[in-house]
Amino acid sequence: MKLYSNEISSASSRVRIALAIKGIAPEILSVSILGPDAENRQRDYLALNPQGLVPALLTENGTLITQSLSIVEYLDERFPQPPLLPADLEARAFTRTVALAIAAEIHALVPPRVAAQLGSLGLDANAIGDWNRHWIREGLGAVESLLNGRRSGRSGRSCQYVAGDTPTVGDLFLFPQAINAERAGLPLALWPNLAEVVNNLRAVPAFAENAPAPRR
Ligand SMILES: N[C@@H](CCC(=O)N[C@@H](CS)C(=O)NCC(=O)O)C(=O)O
Known part of the structure; x- marks a missing residue:
């Protein structure tokens, strides 16, 4: 297998974390995504992946799988151990909810x-920074409420990670977005439940070693 990826990309980080958890090391092909000459907008890459x-x-088999959630679920179905989706049906739905709350409602903006x-x-860099912080703050605020309900909800006990005591897909999406929130100037202390989960994840090598790199 080959993974087209970028070191600063949080969506790529989700997949790299999944691969590390599964102990799989495909060839990594770096695709630049910043600036006028970014490789993701060049004809060759668009021919491979029309979304760029x-x-x-x-x-x-030569099949290209795009979208990080589809890639992660493909890897999980193909290499089932350790599982990235909880056995409990409602916990499975919850961890996917957290993943999509991040991918669709924060990252896409x-x-x-x-x-x-x-x-x-016409927006300058400061205004674009404000735009980013607005959507990250609003989106992670909603994730905080989701985690609060989950962790102190029906079971009455809190869990280490998003949906249990092993990392699942929601953690793969939460961790890179939280790292980027801190870099954008939003301290995780704004969201105590989320901060606790992320701090637990920092201690897991698959996460710590595959966080998105800072932009230079
Ligand atoms: N929903 C997609 C998002 C992928 C995405 O937006 N990736 C970013 C890097 S984190 C990218 O390729 N950006 C290039 C650009 O915005 O031009 C996924 O989950 O894979």
Whole structure:
């Protein structure tokens, strides 16, 4: 397998964490995503992945799988141990809810292509930073409420990670987004339940070693 990825990309980080948890090391092909010459917007990459995004996983059969949640679930079904989805049906739904609350409601509003478009409409770097912080703060505030309900809900006991005492897909999506929130100037102390989960994840090597790199 080959993974098209970028070191600063939080969506790529989700997949790299999943691969590390599974103990799989495909060839990693770096695709640049910033600036006018970004490789993800070049004809060659668009011919492979018409969405022009990373991550993308090329299987041994030559099939390209895009969208981080699809890639993570493909890896989980193909390499079932250790599982990235909880056995409990409601916990499975919950961890996917957290993943999508991040991928669809936060990340989709703050990637480089959105910043570039805002810039072309006249927003300066400060205004774009405010835009990013707004959506991250609002989105992670909602995730905090979800985690609060989950951790002190029906079972009455809190769990170490998003949906239990082993990391699941929601953790793969939460961790990179939380790291980027801190880098954008939003301290995790704003969200105590989320901060506790993220601090637990920092101690897991698969997470610590595959966090998105800072932008230079
Ligand atoms: N929903 C996609 C999002 C992928 C995505 O937006 N990736 C970013 C990097 S984190 C990217 O390729 N950005 C390029 C751009 O915005 O031009 C997924 O989960 O895989």
